[in-house]
Amino acid sequence: MSNELRPYVPTHPGNVLKDELQARGISQKRFAEIISISYTMLNEIINGKRPVSAEMALILEAALGINASLWNNMQSRYNLEMARRNKDNTSKLETIKRLCSLMAL
Structure with missing residues (x-):
């Protein structure tokens, strides 16, 4: 078994x-x-x-007793990680970072 770090896989x-x-x-x-x-x-x-959704999070809270904020936070983290992995977003964000770093000069 390898000791390599595996990339984080977001949990839906x-x-x-x-x-x-x-x-x-x-x-x-x-x-x-x-x-x-x-x-x-x-x-x-x-x-x-x-x-x-926020509504579904409230339904799950009522049904299972698991706080709606937990469901919302999990979904938000999942969404952010998936957006970070999107190649179109990655390219666009790198361009924005590069252009903004030039403005700071």
Whole structure:
């Protein structure tokens, strides 16, 4: 096994939700029914295809007792990391940094 550092892989809050439901023995279908959303929407959140909105964070807080701020913070960190990894953003940000450093001279 290598001692190389592996790059940070952001965790979508849906992964945490999936683990939480499994730990509580609640199926995705049943949980979707309880919180009055479609199974498809819940499954997309769990699979990282849909973000956890502020409203959904409040629903998860009410249903699971896990603070809405935690869900929002996880989503925000995930979004920032994914934006940092976006090659279009990286190029644009490097250009902005270069241009702004020239202004400081």
